[in-house]
Amino acid sequence: MTAASDFSGDTAASLSRRISSGETSSVNAVQKALERIARLEPRIKAFIKVENDDALEEARRADERIAKGERLPLLGVPVAVKDNMLMENRVATCASKILENFRAPYSATAVKKLRAAGAVILGKTNMDEFAMGSSTENSAFGPTRNPWNVETVPGGSSGGSAAAVAAGYCPISLGSDTGGSIRQPAAFCGVVGLKPTYGRVSRFGLVAFASSLDQIGPFGKTVEDVALAMNAIGGYDKMDSTSVDRPMPDLSEALKKDVKNFVVGLPREYFVEGVAPEVRKAVQGAADALAREGARIEEISLPHTEYAIAVYYVIATAEASSNLARYDGVKYGHRSGGGEGLEGMYSFSRTEGFGPEVRRRIMLGTYVLSSGYYDAYYLKAQKVRTLILNDFREAFKKCRVILTPTTPTPPFKFGEKTADPLQMYLSDIFTISTNLAGIPGICVPGGLSSEGLPIGVQMMAGHFDEESLITAAAAYERTRSFPSPKI
Amino acid sequence: MKYEPVIGLEVHVQLNTASKIFCGCSTRFGDEPNANTCPICVGMPGVLPVLNREVVEKAVRAAVATNCEVAPYSRWARKNYFYPDLPKGYQISMYELPLAVGGRLEVVVDGKPKTLRIHRIHMEEDAGKLVHGENLGDPAHSYVDLNRAGVPLIEIVSEADMRSSAEAKAYMEKLKSILEYLEVSDCNMEEGSMRVDVNISVRPAGQEKFGTRAEVKNMNSFRNMQKAIEYEMARQSELLDEGGRVVQESRLWDANRNVTVSMRSKEEAHDYRYFPEPDLVPLLVGAEWVERAKKSLPELPDAKRQRFVSSYSIPLYDAEVLTADKPVADYFERTVQAGADPKTASNWIMTEILRVLKERGSELGRPPISPEMLAELLKMIRDGVISGKMAKDVFAEMEATGKNPADVVREKGLVQISDESAIEKSIDEILAANPEQVAGYKGGKTKLMGFFVGEVMKATKGKANPAVVNKILSKKLSS
Ligand SMILES: [Zn+2]
Numbered sequence: 001m002t003a004a005s006d007f008s009g010d011t012a013a014s015l016s017r018r019i020s021s022g023e024t025s026s027v028n029a030v031q032k033a034l035e036r037i038a039r040l041e042p043r044i045k046a047f048i049k050v051e052n053d054d055a056l057e058e059a060r061r062a063d064e065r066i067a068k069g070e071r072l073p074l075l076g077v078p079v080a081v082k083d084n085m086l087m088e089n090r091v092a093t094c095a096s097k098i099l100e101n102f103r104a105p106y107s108a109t110a111v112k113k114l115r116a117a118g119a120v121i122l123g124k125t126n127m128d129e130f131a132m133g134s135s136t137e138n139s140a141f142g143p144t145r146n147p148w149n150v151e152t153v154p155g156g157s158s159g160g161s162a163a164a165v166a167a168g169y170c171p172i173s174l175g176s177d178t179g180g181s182i183r184q185p186a187a188f189c190g191v192v193g194l195k196p197t198y199g200r201v202s203r204f205g206l207v208a209f210a211s212s213l214d215q216i217g218p219f220g221k222t223v224e225d226v227a228l229a230m231n232a233i234g235g236y237d238k239m240d241s242t243s244v245d246r247p248m249p250d251l252s253e254a255l256k257k258d259v260k261n262f263v264v265g266l267p268r269e270y271f272v273e274g275v276a277p278e279v280r281k282a283v284q285g286a287a288d289a290l291a292r293e294g295a296r297i298e299e300i301s302l303p304h305t306e307y308a309i310a311v312y313y314v315i316a317t318a319e320a321s322s323n324l325a326r327y328d329g330v331k332y333g334h335r336s337g338g339g340e341g342l343e344g345m346y347s348f349s350r351t352e353g354f355g356p357e358v359r360r361r362i363m364l365g366t367y368v369l370s371s372g373y374y375d376a377y378y379l380k381a382q383k384v385r386t387l388i389l390n391d392f393r394e395a396f397k398k399c400r401v402i403l404t405p406t407t408p409t410p411p412f413k414f415g416e417k418t419a420d421p422l423q424m425y426l427s428d429i430f431t432i433s434t435n436l437a438g439i440p441g442i443c444v445p446g447g448l449s450s451e452g453l454p455i456g457v458q459m460m461a462g463h464f465d466e467e468s469l470i471t472a473a474a475a476y477e478r479t480r481s482f483p484s485p486k487i
Numbered sequence: 488m489k490y491e492p493v494i495g496l497e498v499h500v501q502l503n504t505a506s507k508i509f510c511g512c513s514t515r516f517g518d519e520p521n522a523n524t525c526p527i528c529v530g531m532p533g534v535l536p537v538l539n540r541e542v543v544e545k546a547v548r549a550a551v552a553t554n555c556e557v558a559p560y561s562r563w564a565r566k567n568y569f570y571p572d573l574p575k576g577y578q579i580s581m582y583e584l585p586l587a588v589g590g591r592l593e594v595v596v597d598g599k600p601k602t603l604r605i606h607r608i609h610m611e612e613d614a615g616k617l618v619h620g621e622n623l624g625d626p627a628h629s630y631v632d633l634n635r636a637g638v639p640l641i642e643i644v645s646e647a648d649m650r651s652s653a654e655a656k657a658y659m660e661k662l663k664s665i666l667e668y669l670e671v672s673d674c675n676m677e678e679g680s681m682r683v684d685v686n687i688s689v690r691p692a693g694q695e696k697f698g699t700r701a702e703v704k705n706m707n708s709f710r711n712m713q714k715a716i717e718y719e720m721a722r723q724s725e726l727l728d729e730g731g732r733v734v735q736e737s738r739l740w741d742a743n744r745n746v747t748v749s750m751r752s753k754e755e756a757h758d759y760r761y762f763p764e765p766d767l768v769p770l771l772v773g774a775e776w777v778e779r780a781k782k783s784l785p786e787l788p789d790a791k792r793q794r795f796v797s798s799y800s801i802p803l804y805d806a807e808v809l810t811a812d813k814p815v816a817d818y819f820e821r822t823v824q825a826g827a828d829p830k831t832a833s834n835w836i837m838t839e840i841l842r843v844l845k846e847r848g849s850e851l852g853r854p855p856i857s858p859e860m861l862a863e864l865l866k867m868i869r870d871g872v873i874s875g876k877m878a879k880d881v882f883a884e885m886e887a888t889g890k891n892p893a894d895v896v897r898e899k900g901l902v903q904i905s906d907e908s909a910i911e912k913s914i915d916e917i918l919a920a921n922p923e924q925v926a927g928y929k930g931g932k933t934k935l936m937g938f939f940v941g942e943v944m945k946a947t948k949g950k951a952n953p954a955v956v957n958k959i960l961s962k963k964l965s966s
Contacts, residue, residue, distance in 0.1 A: 086533050105526050108533060207532040211765035240535050241767050319765055322567050325576020326530045330631065346569055369567070369760035378762060
């Protein structure tokens, strides 16, 4: 841990208290963050764009508000936002050439809410193009590197946001999770990452990848910080018809509760061949810790788990093929000078603007929706999706939370899986089901591998039961210490 | 060989809501290009649709009024295709689970009643439009106007029940009439707030099986629709007679040349890849909502027609004409309420008022002739103040100036002479001046009555009451 005055080791909860008490200022905190970013970014590349002047200006305003006696949960705290969330007048590239020069005409609801809670946004973080990937290697602007070891990937698609927190740039960041894009990079970067229940956080202003699966969620160094950020961004939004109109509980309260009487389920389908022994050990360690805290551990079954990846790649790509149709070079974004006529403009603009993985998924999704194939792929996938959801419904009749590995292995090296898309897809094997079922999931650091790389453990809970998730994650967190990377 | 056409219609109707279907932008027609747009209807990254409740209200009313079954559970779907006027690259529509199914319209064709069934009604958003550079800016470019993108539409799909262009026209007229009564649409074909696509095939008379159909688009009036149907009937029949085959395709009506033209077959290759819209939740319209819609329906054309026949004792034909347009029906009722005789009012409205409307193309509220003014004019005829012939002149003056009939009559000195002594004096003078004709008449040339009437009218500058003139002349000449 660094000195208390260096916020890189500080949590949002503590930093906010210290700013509010006058012990430090937002300007000071933001300045330190920008200095650290300037120093470390050449190696990490967590950001697509850092807004130095805007951030300092916002920090000055935060300090003025504090001087006037205003108090907000995140007032003056520096944060980072994934580049697929819109902020008015700022770039929103989605790490794609097709949106390289796109400036957002409005702000995402989650971003607005984060700012309404007082947060100061440092900039937009790197990601896999259009959130399609598990390593940030699909960014059109180059990959982000894992702060624990720059030879390894930070995970993805929210790799930049995970790395920003792991590198100590800021205590909190926002990512988005369609099939594990928050939890998998949280695992690889040794931070906490929460994917909320589908419908808990507004998707308005989040550039859509797969609309029925996408959720915005926070990263933090601690469960408490994630709870604070979640308090800020959660809740109903009339601009998103799929956001659910139910009150957002104060998750800070859930932090204080214990896990006595919790039944923690260990699904046997998640402890199969291909899961690294070190990962198994970390999950077992978490189970033991929760048991010591008073929880009862039980083996459960989620029988349709093996179909999750196939179902996911049908549904997610189908929705993506439609969601990404708007990038046609007509209204905004990249327009090619090549090609003849309208068809030429479309195909050249899109071929030049999209990277190979995005193109692959658009083609896959177009195929599964095509007439003659719809029933065999999309419709069948929807049916199996219901079976997967029912698995969880059954499971949560018996247990409060489910404990699993987040990823089968510790972080892998650059290039290790890029040659084989299927290998890359498999790194999301344990995170995808929660998106298909719409339930919340959290990843908490569970230890280090023999190579000193982070390993995450995942917990899941029933729909809109983020409270149990926070309670269990915080209870586990209290039982162990977890280091910061040495950069 | 003799062929019978089989016709089905797909009608797009723009609902007259103040704002668009999935955002708050205005639906006003004729504004500056792209004035009525926002990130949502322009298809910016990250935007989401939020359903305008008023659209559902109006669509449900239309469904209920056309005797459709409103689905308790319906679902939005995406129709995917690329075109510059479609900003998201897909249109939000309904596919597998539409809003309503199984309706019908009752029409009368050649005096015979017929039931024409409706297959389904669904809601969707409109696309924008392309403006080609010849009329603005650079002729080498096309421009996109998205004011219309996101304007709410309902699509009403008929069953293939129609067997002539007249039946297709009757279906369209009845549909338009109902939607206007409901006040859910302007139904203006020229402005595009009502559009029709025709599916048409022909089959040898007596054959059960349908032939291969063509879809004809781009007709901006009922008249053009009828012409297009007749053209297609002839084209397809001829093709079959020559041993050819009808190709399933889309064709465009060319109103200048009066022909349908094949659209490139590329259009046919469309696979819209429909799938449920994940950004919107399923639509639940409960039984209560449907009941409420049913109760709030205004009196519809069929019911009004029956009431006009029974309450006002006017012929069925008159009632049909008067009730086709709600404003006309309202005009008729107000005229009768103001004291006019129903049949006389009906005659005048079906001729003069409808002519004025057609000439001016204006709303009925706008011509300066109010129902009260018309009723006053008709009362003046009934009371013998003016003749029917004079009334036409008075009406023309009213139409031109908006003055009251009484004022026109006074200013022009048009008051009819019904005073028997004045008319008798004039008749005596004429009979005295024309002894030959009087002798002729008395000798059996009764046709000369017209001559005497004409002379009296000439002498009184047309103001003499013809009934009084006839009465006195008959008396004098028979004595
Ligand atoms: Zn709009």
